[in-house]
Amino acid sequence: MSPRSPQVQRTVPGRRLCYAFAFHKRKQGCLVYKCISCCRARRHVQIDVIGNDFLEDPCALPHNCLPKKAKKNFVERFMYKKLQEIRNDPNFADAVIRKVWQDVLDAFPQMPDFSLEEVREIMDEFHQEGYSKRRRTILKSVQMHDRPTASLDDVPENLRTLKDGTTFLQFSSPGLYIYYSKTTIQKAVENGLTALVADGVHKLPPKALGDDGQLYTVHGVCNGGIDVPLVHVLTRRKNESVYDKVFGMIKQELTEQHVDCGRIRIIIDFERAALVGIKNHFPEGCVEGCSFHLAQAWNRKALSLGLRAEMKEHLVRDWWMTLKGLIFLPPRLHRRVPALHGPPVPPTHPAYRKCMSFLAYLHENWYAGPFKNIWYKWGKSELRTSNVAESYHRVLRVLIRERNAPVRKTLKCLHGADNRAMCTLRNLERGIARKLRRKDILRRERIDRCMEEHRPHLEHPSPATESILVFNAYSHLFLMHQSLRTLPNGRPFVT
16 A cells, blocks of 8 residues: 555455555654544544554454455445546546446456456456446446537537537538538648548437438548548438538538539439439539449349349359449440340340349439439549448447437537548648558559550440450459459450
8 A cells, every 4th residue: 555545454364354444634654544434433443554554453443343345345446436537537428337337347357466266256246236236326427527418409519619619510400410610621622632422321320310310421532542521411311402402511612712613523322312412513524423332232133133043044144244344344335235235045034034124224224314424433543432431430330339329429429530530631731641451552553454454445436346345354353353264255364
């Protein structure tokens, strides 16, 4: 024990019991401690202590109490320190009570001063009847923090604004709340903003938004492919008016920063309402679809038609892979691909109708429908997917760790995202930025090299059909880390 420990204890010889003493006062040459249990009985039993030594036997004092279990006293003291930590640390304001309880329980096995048997005794003493035994005690300490009630329509001032006093909640109406920092957008523009990537996540937003509520985030991509979250939207609905408002405000901010909106790429998933909202404010040529969501949509359609089961047939499988490779082929050459004009099997084959249904789906939705011209990736060297948004969603799930998180916790998470964005942009100005993983660099280089090697043939006014088929097969299989042995026409493929 230290010369001025807040509490000391003495074990009763030969027993697992102890007397606990709390610091009382300092007197000349020593410190005075009082028996804690006797004080509760309104009897003051004192003892003098010098350094680490009691000046008399603590067990021989005229106690008016019974000795306590040593492990129980240790648990009480440990909990006292933990509760003081909770009260003094504002980060515990939104703590989950059960998680705090579990963290305390998990802390005991990490203590090196106890044997395995002693650790088990301490854990059993703390646990007793379970979580309900300590819940109320922990809750009282958490509630000591000043936490103004937060709802989506009544946001406390410290969550409506940032640390520098600037506005963070830029728009609020029932069911739609838009958060962003003008300073962060300005900093992104100064760092060469080239693209916006938008996507939403469900289940994480506050319960008040309902089952269909989402957190929709718009990321900015700057020099070197560095992405940061710029705009955060909490919305109950996903209709055209919501996206029209969001992208209208984004365009206004970019225009104020003298950005040529016609040169900004906007990568989204294939959500019709979002597409309409964007086209109301940005040129149609700015909008690009995510290749991952494209593959997802096609795979789901094939599954719903029962086409996946027919791919055991090599003719159907090759036909399907030819279609999947169209995304990297120059749009003007699509009509030269035989797979688009009919199934690879005769009308009597069980897969014929399914193939025809899928081709009709392609022409109605992807060649002549709402997604026409926004899913091609020929000549695109980066940002072919909305993976930056998906990565951000994974981070949110780690930080929030619960479904339908409270409003306060969600907004604090958005504040933290803006802080990280500003740090990233300030470091980018100094030449400090994270690097791509090696496998991502190799994949990007492989795709670029493939396009450059075949560009002379494909940009020829009248390229050979075989050149088109070679690149089409190459793009789908080789770029997806698979080996390619033969072309769709059965001829051997040489790399």
